[in-house]
Amino acid sequence: MLQVRDAVSGGRAIVDALIANGVDTVFGLPGAQTYPIFDALALSDDRIRTYGARHEQASGYMAFGYARSTGRPGVFSVVPGPGVLNAGAALITALGCCAPVLLLTGDVPSAFKGRGRGHLHEIPDQLGLLKRMTKWSARIERVEDAPVLVNEAFRQMLSGRPGPVALEMAWDTMGETAVVDPLGPADIPAPTAADPAAIEAAARLLVTARRPMIMTGSGAQHAAGEVRALAALLDAPVTALRGGRGIVGGGEPLGLSSAVAHRLYPETDVVLGIGTRLELPTMRWTGMMTWHDRLPGGRKLVRIDVDPEEMIRLKADAPVVADAKAGAQALIEAVQRLQAGAPRRDGATIRADIAAAKAAVAAEVxxxxxxxxxxxxxxxxxxxxxxxxxxxxxxxxxxxxxxxxxxxxxxxxxxxxxxxxxxxxxxxxxxxxxxxxxxxxxxxxxxxxxxxxxxxxxxxxxxxxxxxxxxxxxxxxxxxxxxxxxxxxxxxxxxxxxxxxxxxxxxxxxxxxxxxxxxxxxxxxxxxxxxxxxxxxxxxxxxxxxxxxxxxxxxx
Incomplete structure (x- = not known):
């Protein structure tokens, strides 16, 4: 017998799509324009836990902390207008840290959209504002469209360079009901494989380097095993300023604080940047007011980054457009092949120099x-x-x-x-x-x-x-x-x-x-x-x- 599905509200369609995508936690501060979302959360409290907050900005930061510490999407919901603006700092923090955060918000009733009548919480072109603070944002025009657009939000949030996204839905539309075709979870495309020629060029630069150094960022947090293996193969120390910390621990022989890395940098001839903007050598160590589109000091630069735009912002001698984990693994295999039968650099001396630099910097720090x-x-x-x-x-x-x-x-x-x-x-x-x-x-x-x-x-x-x-x-x-x-x-x-x-x-x-x-x-x-x-x-x-x-x- 054909099963007849019940009509659901726009808020319920959104929450059902969240659950389909594995979300079990939402942060938020409810208000009139988002009541249908929060009512749906209340009806689904056996599958999804909601944490209230005392300020919209805190809701966004809580979602950011959830995402930053796990790599999984952090979801929050606040009212439109001032609620979105209050949460703006959290959104741009997530954008700067490549954290997968999803904002769900409302908007003025459909009949008032774009008319400038000053409806409750109205700000001019909220969607345009959100698009400038996030990786991707969209408006759900119909209840039936919620599953498709929620899935697209997850695809945008998690594919390529991760980042925050936002969905808005008009106050009246969110409360309307319709029969909705449920979808499964979003199909997140696998990262594009690294170009073998680019990997080969990068491996040759690193194998022939005298003193390479690896710098990591937020984009390498899921590739710790591969980064460690590369460091050991290349006898290369690993450092980070903020986002890439902990991939190789500071107490490990090849783990460096940024201060120790600065001490060793004059001897570095090739830098391998993995999932990082390379803030240390292009801003912190050269002056924050000086623009560099290449690595200063004549050093060679190898980059692995999932975002092709990064290769334009800071040009590399060997650019590898790839996910950090997949790109690093391909590089490991190429380095192992090139090292076979070739003389290795003196790893014992390198480690002794690193230990001496660590001791000297520790005394200063x-x-x-x-x-x-x-x-x-x-x-x-x-x-x-x-x-x-x-x-x-x-x-x-x-x-x-x-x-x-x-x-x-x-x-x-x-x-x-x-x-x-x-x-x-x-x-x-x-x-x-x-x-x-x-x-x-x-x-x-x-x-x-x-x-x-x-x-x-x-x-x-x-x-x-x-x-x-x-x-x-x-x-x-x-x-x-x-x-x-x-x-x-x-x-x-x-x-x-x-x-x-x-x-x-x-x-x-x-x-x-x-x-x-x-x-x-x-x-x-x-x-x-x-x-x-x-x-x-x-x-x-x-x-x-x-x-x-x-x-x-x-x-x-």
């Missing part, structure tokens, strides 16, 4: 106090598979070069957007995605206050994140620059903060106050084992922190 000692205390307490999140504070900046990431994806940063305040809500998303692993986020007092309301979310949902808040009563970096570059004309950089311990208590969150790395080390183990969120306030005297910038922007 130890002077960045008290940040390094606080980071060491956290590193000693956090398991190797635990997540460490930076924030734009002095400890966060110092972590660029002083934190030893030991596993892929465990160092979660804000990327090149430098979005102040992203840290705490992002950490909540990381913990939701990884409930059995420990999560620590370091925040400055200024940045933490951007999302302080999410203490309520953490308490209500039992999200066991440890937030270490450094309280120096200032936007420390701004205040340092005003002191050193603008003759001490301080403006809008000093902060009158709340009592963070009482504030946490008001939210029902466990809190501790410390004033030294030793005191932090004493409270961290129990905090990491707590069943709910914990705030640790670190008292830092104003202007007492050493500048980390000589190691982030070393003199050319």
């Amino acid at each position: 130890a002077g960045v106090q008290p940040e390094v000692d606080y980071l060491d205390a956290i590193r000693a307490a956090l398991p190797d598979d635990g997540f460490f999140l930076t924030e734009l504070c002095q400890a966060g900046f110092a972590s660029y070069f002083a934190w030893e990431a030991r596993q892929p994806r465990t160092y979660v940063s804000e990327g090149y957007q430098g979005t102040l305040g992203y840290g705490f809500p992002t950490a909540l998303g990381v913990k939701v995605a990884n409930p059995d692993r420990k999560v620590v986020v370091v925040c400055g007092d200024g940045g933490f206050m951007f999302g302080v309301q999410e203490l309520a979310t953490a308490a209500q949902e039992g999200i066991a994140v440890v937030a270490v808040v450094f309280d120096n009563g200032a936007y420390g970096n701004v205040r340092r620059d005003q002191r050193t570059r603008y003759e001490g004309r301080f403006i809008a950089s000093d902060l009158q903060n709340p009592d963070f311990l009482k504030l946490a208590e008001a939210f029902g969150v466990e809190a501790h106050g410390v004033a030294s790395p030793a005191e932090l080390a004493a409270v961290l183990p129990a905090a990491l084992d707590a069943a709910g969120p914990v705030l640790i306030r670190v008292a830092v005297p104003s202007d007492s922190e050493a500048s980390p910038w000589p190691f982030i922007h070393p003199a050319p």
